[in-house]
Amino acid sequence: MxxxxxxxxxxxxxxxxxxxxxxxxxxxxxxxxxxxxxxxxLSNPSNKTKAVWSKCEQLLEEENKRGGCLDVExxxxxxxxxxxxxxxxxxxxxxxxxxTDAPLKRIVNMYGGTKVAMKALEAHGYKINDxxxxxxxxxxxxxxxxVFHAYTPAIRRARSNGLLTGLPDGYGRGxxxxxxxxxxxxxxxxxIEFKKNDLRGEEIDGNNIEExxxxxxxxxxxxxxxxxxxxxxxxxGFDISRPAQNAREAVQWTYFGYLAGAKENNGAATSIGRxxxxxxxxxxxxxxxGTLTESEAQELIDQxxxxxxxxxxxxxxxxxxxxAGDPTWVTExxxxxxxxxxxxxxxxxxxxxxxxxxxxxxxxxxxxVLWAKGLPENFKKYCAKISIKTDSIQYxxxxxxxxxxxxxxxxxxxxxAMKQGKQMQFFGARCNLAKxxxxxxxxxxxxxxxxxxxxxxxxxxxxxxxYERVRRQYSEMLKRIAKIYVDANNIxxxxxxxxxxxxxxxxxxxTVVERLMAFGVAGFSSAVDSLSAIKYAKVKPIRNDQGxxxxxxxEGDFPKFGNDDDRVDSLATELVQEFFDDIKVHKLYRNxxxxxxxxxxxxxxxxGQKTGATPDGRKSGEAFAPGANPMHGRxxxxxxxxxxxxxxxxxxxxxxxxxxxxxxxxxxALGNNENEQIENLVSILDGYFIQGAQHINVNVLNRDLxxxxxxxxxxxxxxxxxxxxxxxxxxxxxRAHQEEVIARTFHEKR
Amino acid sequence: MTGKITDLETMGSADGPGIRLVLxxxxxxxxxxxxxxxxxxxxxxxxxEISSEEVLKLYNKYKVYYGEKGGVxxxxxxxxxxxxxxxxxxxxxxxxNIHTAIDTSGVGEDYDEVxxxxxxxxxDVKAVDSDEYKSITGRDIKDFNTFLTKCQNLNKKLWLRQVxxxxxxxxxxxxxxxxxxxxxxxxxxxxELLPYHNMGISKYNELGIKYRLESTPNMDKDxxxxxxxxxxx
Numbered sequence: 001m002x003x004x005x006x007x008x009x010x011x012x013x014x015x016x017x018x019x020x021x022x023x024x025x026x027x028x029x030x031x032x033x034x035x036x037x038x039x040x041x042l043s044n045p046s047n048k049t050k051a052v053w054s055k056c057e058q059l060l061e062e063e064n065k066r067g068g069c070l071d072v073e074x075x076x077x078x079x080x081x082x083x084x085x086x087x088x089x090x091x092x093x094x095x096x097x098x099x100t101d102a103p104l105k106r107i108v109n110m111y112g113g114t115k116v117a118m119k120a121l122e123a124h125g126y127k128i129n130d131x132x133x134x135x136x137x138x139x140x141x142x143x144x145x146x147v148f149h150a151y152t153p154a155i156r157r158a159r160s161n162g163l164l165t166g167l168p169d170g171y172g173r174g175x176x177x178x179x180x181x182x183x184x185x186x187x188x189x190x191x192i193e194f195k196k197n198d199l200r201g202e203e204i205d206g207n208n209i210e211e212x213x214x215x216x217x218x219x220x221x222x223x224x225x226x227x228x229x230x231x232x233x234x235x236x237g238f239d240i241s242r243p244a245q246n247a248r249e250a251v252q253w254t255y256f257g258y259l260a261g262a263k264e265n266n267g268a269a270t271s272i273g274r275x276x277x278x279x280x281x282x283x284x285x286x287x288x289x290g291t292l293t294e295s296e297a298q299e300l301i302d303q304x305x306x307x308x309x310x311x312x313x314x315x316x317x318x319x320x321x322x323x324a325g326d327p328t329w330v331t332e333x334x335x336x337x338x339x340x341x342x343x344x345x346x347x348x349x350x351x352x353x354x355x356x357x358x359x360x361x362x363x364x365x366x367x368x369v370l371w372a373k374g375l376p377e378n379f380k381k382y383c384a385k386i387s388i389k390t391d392s393i394q395y396x397x398x399x400x401x402x403x404x405x406x407x408x409x410x411x412x413x414x415x416x417a418m419k420q421g422k423q424m425q426f427f428g429a430r431c432n433l434a435k436x437x438x439x440x441x442x443x444x445x446x447x448x449x450x451x452x453x454x455x456x457x458x459x460x461x462x463x464x465x466x467y468e469r470v471r472r473q474y475s476e477m478l479k480r481i482a483k484i485y486v487d488a489n490n491i492x493x494x495x496x497x498x499x500x501x502x503x504x505x506x507x508x509x510x511t512v513v514e515r516l517m518a519f520g521v522a523g524f525s526s527a528v529d530s531l532s533a534i535k536y537a538k539v540k541p542i543r544n545d546q547g548x549x550x551x552x553x554x555e556g557d558f559p560k561f562g563n564d565d566d567r568v569d570s571l572a573t574e575l576v577q578e579f580f581d582d583i584k585v586h587k588l589y590r591n592x593x594x595x596x597x598x599x600x601x602x603x604x605x606x607x608g609q610k611t612g613a614t615p616d617g618r619k620s621g622e623a624f625a626p627g628a629n630p631m632h633g634r635x636x637x638x639x640x641x642x643x644x645x646x647x648x649x650x651x652x653x654x655x656x657x658x659x660x661x662x663x664x665x666x667x668x669a670l671g672n673n674e675n676e677q678i679e680n681l682v683s684i685l686d687g688y689f690i691q692g693a694q695h696i697n698v699n700v701l702n703r704d705l706x707x708x709x710x711x712x713x714x715x716x717x718x719x720x721x722x723x724x725x726x727x728x729x730x731x732x733x734x735r736a737h738q739e740e741v742i743a744r745t746f747h748e749k750r
Numbered sequence: 751m752t753g754k755i756t757d758l759e760t761m762g763s764a765d766g767p768g769i770r771l772v773l774x775x776x777x778x779x780x781x782x783x784x785x786x787x788x789x790x791x792x793x794x795x796x797x798x799e800i801s802s803e804e805v806l807k808l809y810n811k812y813k814v815y816y817g818e819k820g821g822v823x824x825x826x827x828x829x830x831x832x833x834x835x836x837x838x839x840x841x842x843x844x845x846x847n848i849h850t851a852i853d854t855s856g857v858g859e860d861y862d863e864v865x866x867x868x869x870x871x872x873x874d875v876k877a878v879d880s881d882e883y884k885s886i887t888g889r890d891i892k893d894f895n896t897f898l899t900k901c902q903n904l905n906k907k908l909w910l911r912q913v914x915x916x917x918x919x920x921x922x923x924x925x926x927x928x929x930x931x932x933x934x935x936x937x938x939x940x941x942e943l944l945p946y947h948n949m950g951i952s953k954y955n956e957l958g959i960k961y962r963l964e965s966t967p968n969m970d971k972d973x974x975x976x977x978x979x980x981x982x983x
Contacts, residue, residue, distance in 0.1 A: 638760040640812050671763045680763050687815030
């Protein structure tokens with residue numbers, strides 16, 4: 001009976017390995033058809049799609065009018081089966097499923113911490129149901145409680161002075177990508193069978209008692225979650241105990257898996273993986289069998305994307321300050337290469353990007369193209385065309401990442417690669433490297449609060465800073481903060497596993513999973529330029545009564561990061577390598593492997609606000625550049641120099657969690673007409689990634705347009721721009737963030 | 751020998767195929783009404799000198815972006831006022847299979863060898879009519895015609911350009927005349943119109959030169975596009 005079922009749902013699929021083990025990658029490799037043609041086959045949105053999307057547009061407008069939050073479910077707590085089924089326009093929805101019983105109604109998740117959840121509710125004018133609150137707080141301890149029971153005094157000081165910020169100690173850590181495709185390919189029941197198999201061991205390994213016991217408990221949590229996903233799907237009328245038997249079911253089953261994670265968790269980045277080519281196998285089969293038309297295939301993808309555009313989490317104002325514009329990072333990873341010769345580009349890679357035309361530009365899902373020299377030329381041109389039109393795509397270097405992550409990895413959040421279903425990440429926010437430099441100069445005292453934060457450091461008393469001395473003190477400081485930072489992340493993830501375990505997402509991973517712990521830095525280019533100023537110009541600290549340098553006088557010029565000048569670019573590459581090496585020496589929770597990113601999201605603004613004047617001439621409180629970007633306006637010798645500087649930062653064994661670069665160029669600097677602009681953008685992307693670069697956000701627009709949009713938001717309801725590893729609707733940014741984006745370098749024609 | 755340049759652009763996207771290194775060489779005999787680079791007129795008022803080897807080195811620094819289509823364009827000013835340097839550099843670049851172009855008005859000195867070797871000539875056609883040519887450039891059209899004949903004899907690949915200025919040549923009649931002129935030439939790969947803009951005014955002020963088109967508005971880009979369509983169909 002069961003055999004017959006599998007024979008039917010897997011009809012005409014080739015290959016065998018994937019049938020005997022959980023191996024989606026092998027299934028794709030055995031069955032996908034690379035598409036090298038152009039975009040002329042694409043369809044317009046169907047009537048059903050138009051009907052659903054127009055309802056959504058009304059709701060989104062309403063959400064905007066209500067200050068960014070349409071509604072909150074205050075009577076029920078988060079959970080996979082907690083909510084009744086919800087619809088937007090039932091008869092026109094081809095793909096169904098909402099986080100709660102109504103579109104854009106947000107979930108209260110208290111497992112991360114009750115305080116943060118209450119603050120978020122209060123900010124939007126809501127109050128949790130008293131009974132629910134009482135019940136939860138009486139019987140549950142949260143992740144946040146756990147973390148603060150273990151934090152050391154050093155971590156607390158670093159945290160409250162803005163040296164370490166954005167740590168996921170009061171909200172979901174996110175960044176975990178379940179391999180949601182597994183549900184479509186195998187059905188829930190088969191996945192449960194495999195998990196039960198992993199529980200067979202008769203004994204606990206005496207050398208590894210805690211890990212063994214914990215894993216057994218987790219597997220059972222995972223099985224429970226898989227059962228819950230099945231129950232949730234059945235409330236929508238679908239039986240996902242068995243595999244999907246056609247394209248519509250494949251998309252629907254996969255989405256149910258994702259949806260369960262978004263009901264259960266509120267992680268900052270809840271990315272969805274790399275699904276287009278997987279879906280394409282089903283779509284091609286249906287088209288060959290005559291049961292699906294191109295228009296219907298596009299409809300599936302359009303409606304899938306509509307659902308992803310409606311994912312919401314309840315956030316506090318503090319959080320919005322860090323991650324502006326209400327992002328959810330439903331990152332969908334597209335294309336990339338199978339090997340050196342063949343790409344994983346399919347028609348569905350096009351269909352997915354085409355949603356930006358069919359449904360207007362949008363910040364979510366975070367469409368991420370894995371760029372490689374070997375991608376089909378037609379696909380490259382199509383990407384460039386859509387980028388120029390919509391400013392909604394980011395690109396990441398597949399030739400840079402594939403050697404380390406294989407050909408079935410996906411991007412979580414902005415730039416974090418992980419093998420789907422085989423690796424997970426402990427997200428670790430970031431350490432402020434510019435402030436760290438000030439601590440090195442000020443002997444561990446904070447330049448803003450005057451407080452002692454990192455003890456045992458020597459204060460610099462020089463009238464003119466000497467490079468050797470400052471650099472040595474900086475190294476000392478980096479070692480100290482690296483340890484504090486590692487301690488913080490070990491505690492956070494210990495407690496997160498304990499009190500807010502992502503059972504539904506981890507259920508869609510192999511039981512034995514490789515863990516990455518992702519560290520990050522902020523204030524990168526400001527720190528680098530400061531070192532350069534100290535080395536090549538004359539920098540005099542201006543100290544207050546306490547002897548803390550609160551400003552700097554700079555005489556003479558110095559090379560700045562972003563101009564392809566090795567004198568300063570070498571300081572940059574040295575700095576990140578040193579900091580990574582400082583982290584690497586420490587033992588990490590659950591034997592995680594450390595990684596490092598140059599990625600600030602939009603926290604560069606807030607980090608800048610909390611940091612005093614720096615030796616590069618940056619004023620106190622001024623925003624940092626985002627991610628690995630050169631400081632605003634300092635990359636003044638041309639766009640290619642700016643790209644070359646960033647491309648020098650090493651990915652493998654250094655910044656292996658990503659090097660984020662946001663690049664804005666005015667249209668006519670790319671070429672005189674659309675065709676030239678497309679071809680030239682393709683050349684720029686090729687040139688950038690050939691050098692081993694990892695990430696670039698591309699915006700093709702004029703600064704005037706943004707200034708106009710800042711002053712007349714009603715004129716630009718759909719204006720989407722890439723900010724830092726994600727895209728936002730420009731109108732959703734607050735004034736400070738809008739101004740920071742406008743102050744960034746726009747590469748122009750000379 | 752070195753070249754005298756007023757500027758260089760490492761991501762040139764408008765002066766030849768693909769993305770290119772563009773050198774702006776100093777010196778020009780013409781004094782076009784609408785010139786937006788008056789700082790390039792005087793051959794001796796350059797910003798820096800550059801050797802052919804440096805050009806190659808610069809090219810190599812950005813080679814990965816220039817790809818197969820891109821290359822090096824000599825612009826100005828008038829690149830053919832420094833033909834020796836241009837020739838020597840083209841020879842060096844050709845040893846490395848790098849595509850070369852000159853962006854010229856056709857009025858230069860000792861350029862025969864350059865013309866033989868260069869891969870593409872982007873020719874700025876100031877005017878087709880001799881009176882109009884004189885009133886725009888201040889010079890006789892004779893040198894331009896000589897240059898054009900040489901190009902045709904060598905069967906050089908040509909891109910033709912004309913700046914469209916309101917009140918001077920922004921009417922259909924002018925454009926149709928230009929079209930007829932272009933059709934009469936061989937090996938023309940592209941013909942384009944560039945809308946006049948007055949962004950050069952500040953440079954005139956700095957240099958203390960009178961700007962003669964003070965009351966002329968910028969050319970409407972859409973209208974210019976329409977005229978270009980007329981030209982190309």
